[in-house]
Amino acid sequence: MTLRYVRSGAGGAATGVDWANAYLTLAAALTASAAGDTIYVSEDHAETQATAMTLTSPGSAASPVQVICVNHSGSVPPVSADLRTTATVSTTGASLIRFTGADTVTEYEGIAFSAGSGSSVANLHLSDNSSRATLKFKNCALKLNTTSTSVNINCGFNNQNGVFIVLENTTMQFGSTSQGCVIAATVFWRDTASALAGATFPSTLFKGLASGNGSLDLSGVDLSALAGTIFGAVSSETGQRYVMRDCKINASATISATPTARGSSFVDYIRADSGGTNYKQGRYRYEGSTVQETTIVRTGGATDGTTPLSWKIVTTANSSRHFPYESAVIAIWNDTTGASVTATIEGIWGGGAVPNNDDIWIAVEYLGSSSSPQSSFARTSPADTLAAGGAIASSTATWGGSTTAFKMAATFTPQQKGWIFVIVKAAKASSTFYIDPKITLS
Known part of the structure; x- marks a missing residue:
């Protein structure tokens, strides 16, 4: 040198x-x-x-x-x-x-x-x-x-x-x-x-x-x-x-x-x-x-410790059932193994009636095998490409705005402890959804 x-x-x-x-x-x-x-x-x-x-x-x-x-x-x-x-x-x-x-x-x-x-x-x-x-x-x-x-x-x-x-x-x-x-x-x-x-x-x-x-x-x-x-x-x-x-x-x-x-x-x-x-x-x-949204939020929902929060998802005309908008990952630790678990995400929108499960749904990624960390998936969307969409369950959750509350719940059986990841997929074009980025496990 x-x-x-x-x-x-x-x-x-x-x-x-x-x-x-x-x-x-x-x-x-x-x-x-x-x-x-x-x-x-x-x-x-x-x-x-x-x-x-x-x-x-x-x-x-x-x-x-x-x-x-x-x-x-x-x-x-x-x-x-x-x-x-x-x-x-x-x-x-x-x-x-x-x-x-x-x-x-x-x-x-x-x-x-x-x-x-x-x-x-x-x-x-x-x-x-x-x-x-x-x-x-x-x-x-x-x-x-x-x-x-x-x-x-x-x-x-x-x-x-x-x-x-x-x-x-x-x-x-x-x-x-x-x-x-x-x-x-x-x-x-x-x-x-x-x-x-x-x-x-x-x-x-x-x-x-x-x-x-x-x-x-x-x-x-x-x-x-x-x-x-x-x-x-x-x-x-x-x-x-x-x-x-x-x-x-x-x-x-x-x-x-x-x-x-x-x-x-x-x-x-x-x-x-x-x-x-x-x-x-x-x-x-x-x-x-x-x-980020701080007004239209769910009572008892996500917070940074001081400010209640939700995610405002706005789709463009380019979103569709086959190529939906995908949110960032929402994560929660899971300690249950060998027994069914239900992950629920709450939402609200102004569509007049609850959206269908081909308008918006969740994909849950979890450890479904005890022999490897390869992920398994549970989805609340229609069962297959040709299946018709159906109404999502309504919710009694209280929000600070918008009109029609709904919830998306997926049930699955983890085989290992670890993180559960949830992605919200919004397919209905030119629509606005408010999602509480807090997973409830039951």
Whole structure:
């Protein structure tokens, strides 16, 4: 492993062996490096070029390359007290920044990367055209310094495979409301306060590709500056998966656009809010959506310990008996074995009469074998594809709104102790159901 140094203000031989002879550009240091090398970038490094910048790393899974911003006046080699976040690497005009290197592993820390200027088309590509690249940005800033409406921060690209990107305490900045972050890789964004810098914010933050797919897992990220749509829906995109957990959002933000096809995008969020609540969760699918409800709730039903809760399920015109909307899992621990158990879920709607069991039903997953953990299923839907639906049982439960209460009960015999999982499936198109996400076992 070799230590290399980068400082734009160095006046020596530019061999990278020490601060006096530091490389003048990050690209030069990466070109000279080998797997396992560490590149130290000075805190006053301010690198700018008017041509496209390609940063090609030689790091490997066994020997990553680390690129770290430090105080050049501190210890040699640098220590923890020398860490800084002030180095800048930028391009101007229509000059993009591209991180690349097939099968490479690289970590960048404490550096602001800024692409373009004026109204020029200059994208910021994280792992552009590089299969199986791994990139980590820690305490960094990713900026589009152009007002062009045709550029994005691109996490991956449509002809890549296995690209993995981690953003840790790393911010994004945009120059136009038409810009955004394209998710075409496996991306994790973690632990970032004020994650969106600057004064201009996208109307849609995260986007997919019509010819690609990707996944994004957000945790502990503050997106409260964004009043637009967090997760977009691109026509013909495939398999986009978004999870937002324990994040701060703007009260005016739209969490997700409606997915454009059954296999296009999947959005789930858990404990995401603009205020001090800790119970808001939901999901968006082509067939419908779930959001948290605190008014139309069942007396004695689900609660977070303070606030009574229910799930408001709204189906789209795309939901059907054969391809229904499916809720998130509701779970309860079961200690009964070898004897029948009944799991009941309560609901209410405004349909005038109780719904049929081909309009809405539950699927219960349990441990039905004593010899393996392979799950067994019990359903309250019609017995088979050709069987007619019948009315669901009415309920005497008290709710805080809507009109017609009902209950769905499935009976089965567990053979092992363990979790019982219930999924609510809503098939009646363009309908609204309120479900109490609390299982009653009897």
